[in-house]
Amino acid sequence: MIPLCLAEKGTPQLIRKIGGSPEVKQHLENLGFNVGGEVTVVNSLGENLIVKVKESRIALSDGLARKIMV
Secondary structure, X not given: OOEHHHOXXXXXXXXXXXXXXXXXXXXXXXXXXXXOOEEEEEEEEOOEEEEEEOOEEXXXXXXXXXXXXX
16 A cells, blocks of 8 residues: 555555544545545646546645555
8 A cells, every 4th residue: 555645646556444533534535535435646736736536626735645445
């Protein structure tokens, strides 16, 4: 398992674990990041990532991306 911020661009990844406080986990689940779901890194802008999850594109900070393990 590696953090999402280290995943290869353009390759669909399976979400294996979501870490952080209960509030952070709930926030990520509300955005569509669920264990067993698929996520793809589209691009990285500085320390931020643009990811595709459930047909939506979402910008994530490096801190949040490190809590999502793929």
